[in-house]
Amino acid sequence: MIDLARVGAISDPDGDGRAGGGACDDRIRVTLRLAGERLAEVRFGADACASATAAMARLAALAEGRTLLDAARLGRADVGDVDSPACALTAVDALHAALGDAVVRGAGAAPDATRVGVAMSGGVDSALVLAEAVDEGRAALGLTLRLWIDPAAPAPERACCAPDSVRRARDLCHALGVPHLMLDLREPFRAAVVDPFVAGYAAGETPNPCATCNGAFRFDALDGVATRLGCTEWRTGHYARLVERDGRFLVARGADPLKDQSAMLALVDPGILGRVRLPLGDRVKAAVVGDARGRGLAAADAPESQEVCFLGGGALAPFLARQGVALGAGPIVDEEGAVLGAHAGAVAYTPGQRRGLGVSRGTEPLHVLRVEPATNTVVVGRLSRLGRRAVPLRDVVVHAPAERVEACFRVRAEPIPGVLEPDGRGGAVVRLVRDAYQAAPGQVCVLYDGDCVVAAGVVAG
């Protein structure tokens, strides 16, 4: 029996979510009305197959009357006996889209000292963090940000917040009886991260979107949501540590040198780090995977997201083209202006790059020295021409004062000792004891004092 009592749409709802549109073009919409923390009304609309419609009717009936967090426990195990369980997932997606939308619109939960948020990607690291929080007896709450989907990407499912990853994160939570909320922040993410990334490349820079995302977007969003949902702390699966110094927390290198993600967190506001826990900072990846396998976590062998998440498994140039960046053939020249070859779009090249140039001059290896978007020209030369000891920075943030620093321009590059000289106007110059060759404009320069991130800025020129 498909219960149609909850067919309808609430006008001016507190939560509104949609799902579907895949191969079978099933479409479902869920609207919610809240009374306090409870879902006073759940209504749905559907143009969908029998399995999806039946699942939706059942989920709506189960969700109505529950608190938001309790409704967030409903998932694929609750859809009832349907002919096509795969179709029923559209109904689960729609309910969760509406629950997440309610949170985005401001719904929350009273503070609970036992509640801990866990940022879930669907991968193994956050899965283990979640499982350990549950073991501690904490009231865990899974949180996944849906930031990007680019159906034109060659492998859209490899984006970190692709629908399958979100479903995996949700299933991991539900398997442990934990509520899961998915927050659709695609529009603000585009404005805060993707547009600047695209504009940076179009201007011939080499932006560092992960640091920007965590620093200017992701951690703020997660902290806001976790706090609103009554979490006293929240956790992520990053391989970095938090170190208390002079009453505030600094990000420090993780114990696994191959996985260290401290640079990615270099721009995170230290003001929120007091509520953040990074349980994997003292662990190595292999042990984490081993623990996850030992627990039988479904994510133990999930694909690893290494690249920039929104590239979706593709190369940079086609992504930029999809985002409207004009890419055309142009010359590769040396510093004297002699044409050595041709490229398919200058802005997809980055200073220091050697591979993929296809040009030579005698036997010396040639590197990209700079990109000139105005003339669509790539200038190449000897690596030594990139070396410099004074690197200008903009958008500098200083988390803790430090006389001597070590500067990192690339993940896992050898740090270079130096000093930071702020100009008092948000800029600075970092003076180094030896030449840096990889300080490409747009890159984030992370400044360490020992293992601690004490400052960071964007290479200005």
Add this chain to the structure above:
Amino acid sequence: MIYLDHAATAPPDPRVADAMLPHLTGRVGNPSEPHAAGRRARADLEAARAGIGALLGHERVVLTSGGTEADNLAVLGRAAGAPGRMVISALEHPAVLRPAEALAARGWELAVAPVLADGRIDVAALAELVRSGDALCCAMGASNITGVVQPIAAIAELCAERGVPLHVDHVQTAAGADASIAGLPGCVTIAVAAHKLGGPRGVGALVGAVDGLAPLAYGGGQEAGLRPGTEDVVGAVGLAAALALRQGPAAGDERARRAALRDALEARLGLPVAGGSAPRLPGHLLLLTGFRGDTAVRLLDDRGVCVAAGSACASGEPAPEPALLAMGLDAAAARGAVRVTLGPETTQADIDGFADAWAAVAADLARAREALA
């Protein structure tokens, strides 16, 4: 409950059950045994076979477990030799399509004849495809989806001209139109199944020019070696009795009554109908609802009405009915298909009940769709 899914299976007709009952309760005997019990079973079996053959226009009758086995025997039975070529229509039931595809996977060349927009096999295109030397041509007698009655006489003629055997799946046809092959030229076989006719499930027959077929199974040599295994006397009696009701001299009046009910329902609903401009089986109505057919079917079921969806999802993948796509319908229209099939016991009250239930379900589906906006 209102049962309007006769094309899936028809309710048992009590007259068929009456004919079968003596054979279920008391009569024993293996028709292959020469003793008295065996001889009586043999006589009952051959009487049933003769009845089936007389109604369907050919004395060669191979009893099978149903329509699917009969179709498989007709297709695979022509393919015992080296891989050759076969032509089928785009309308064929999986009982024909799948064995043909299995042959294609073994190196056979398989040509598929297109369908016209009105649901009929494109005879002109078929004439181009069928070549002398082909091992077989398959054309179903009436579509199980739309109920459109196919131009079998013309197809039989063109196959006969080319010397190509023709197999006709008459499983649906036998329930509502003349399924006899008497007078058809060339080498023709047909498949029928008792349960579509008010007879028992688990019995069917392949009738016609079965000489030269290779069996699918080997055993005691029954059914002229084409279908070994102790014969199902009671099943044969049931098939013969059911065929007598649907193909006998009194069948015409009942078909006319059914068609009148169907036509009135069609006019009352006012929905687009697949195959509506072609000759159709009298109890067959394929509605293009514009909603999701499988969802509509579930909601009708919740209101006590049994009908069939034209298409259903399989593991998250939409599977619009190929026969509808072959007519040129798009996937969205095909997904909206709801099949309503009437039978001899269908009454005006059933039709009224369906129409009322449909009005309510259509309103529900429209409301659910509006809530998406």
